[in-house]
Amino acid sequence: MDAKRYAPATQRNREPILEVLQKYLSPQGNILEIASGTGEHAVFFASRFPDCQWYPSDRDAELRASIIDWSKECPADNLHSPLEIDASTDNWSIETADITINAIVNINMIHISPYSACEGLMAGAGRILPTDGILYLYGPYKREGKHTSSSNEAFDKSLRDQNSQWGVRQLEDVIAVAEANNLALKQVIAMPANNLSVVFSKK
Ligand SMILES: C[S@@+](CC[C@H](N)C(=O)[O-])C[C@H]1O[C@@H](n2cnc3c(N)ncnc32)[C@H](O)[C@@H]1O
Secondary structure (H helix, E strand, O other): OOOOOOOHHHHHHHHHHHHHHHHHOOOOEEEEEEOOOOOHHHHHHHHHOOOEEEEOEEOOHHHHHHHHHHHHHOOOOOEOOOEEOOOOOOOOHHHHOOOOOOEEEEEOOOOOOOHHHHHHHHHHHHHHOOOOOEEEEEEOEEEOOEEOOHHHHHHHHHHHHHOOOOOOEEHHHHHHHHHHOOEEEEEEEEEHHHEEEEEEEEO
């Protein structure tokens, strides 16, 4: 049975995200994607970074199966099998491998998970990235206590209605958690549909 899942947003946001990744990620190295979801981003980005090794991951087994089936449909030599990683834990499976992860990519996770996932992501990035390693985040944010659009405000409410621990995060809070884990803010980039790319580098 085909385990592929579909997330239509990936088709809309992958090109603008690629443009930012090509600017901030080195064309060579090892890239860990935390919360790869369906795997549609992983197959797309792996083929656009042919000289990098792309390591997708998700904590959800059904999504890891989807990533495997997307990888079969769109094979790439540099795309690895999905790892089981729950960002909120303090010992990610990749840490036992003898690999230097040069960049971590995390798209649309921190508002659709408890805040412990954001905190764990920052702690993990602080643990595993080398100096100048990049952490890339994409998603909607509140800025200085306010939503940046009425659509983000409505989205935030719908998230909180689904799960009281979910919700659009405050950019300044996320930057503070990053700083506490030796991750310096490098750039905030406005993206289509009121999203942001937020780029950190390891001190
Ligand atoms: C909205 S989806 C985004 C998936 C994908 N990045 C995308 O843009 O299509 C949120 C993802 O976060 C994952 N997730 C939620 N909490 C997580 C955690 N603590 N650790 C790792 N992944 C998590 C879910 O399994 C899901 O794949």
